[in-house]
Amino acid sequence: MLSIPSDIWQDMIEHARALDPHECCGILAGTDDHVTMQYRITNILARMHDEADLAHFDQAKLSDLKNLTPEERADVAFQMDAQEMSLAQKDIRQKGMTLKAFYHSHTFSPARPSLTDVTIAMEFENYRERLNIPEPYHVIISLEDKERPVIRAYRIQESQATEIPVQRRSLPV
Numbered sequence: 001m002l003s004i005p006s007d008i009w010q011d012m013i014e015h016a017r018a019l020d021p022h023e024c025c026g027i028l029a030g031t032d033d034h035v036t037m038q039y040r041i042t043n044i045l046a047r048m049h050d051e052a053d054l055a056h057f058d059q060a061k062l063s064d065l066k067n068l069t070p071e072e073r074a075d076v077a078f079q080m081d082a083q084e085m086s087l088a089q090k091d092i093r094q095k096g097m098t099l100k101a102f103y104h105s106h107t108f109s110p111a112r113p114s115l116t117d118v119t120i121a122m123e124f125e126n127y128r129e130r131l132n133i134p135e136p137y138h139v140i141i142s143l144e145d146k147e148r149p150v151i152r153a154y155r156i157q158e159s160q161a162t163e164i165p166v167q168r169r170s171l172p173v
């Protein structure tokens, strides 16, 4: 169970809408399974011009991506700005929290991890084991139905995505 407060829940939807048709991305942090902090991270794919930067995408997706302009690539995939990511991780450590989840949006597909999402998650797993960071969940905001955004969360292990329950937590009044 991942518990997300309603202000952060709403801000993730606003973030997704603000970048639509590009994908947005970010980090959620907190303690136990309670998210208390959100970090919006820049999707740098929109300004990538070098095909080497796309090397970690699976081959089918890669051949598609090569035919797209950098602007169009950000519509179907994301890569977090590394410097913003490391600043967020530093802030999370300083506040004594843990990184709970990565989030990103799907602007015209369901809230399920794509093959590329699974590939990226597995790459992060290799890096994560070296750094001894707890396993993050993967949250996806779908704007497939623009009026009714859907948010789902997953564990991605051994190239398999498993949905986990996600709760929108009301703020104390």
Ligand SMILES: [Zn+2]
Pocket: 104, 105, 106, 112, 113, 114, 117, 140
């Ligand atoms: Zn995705």
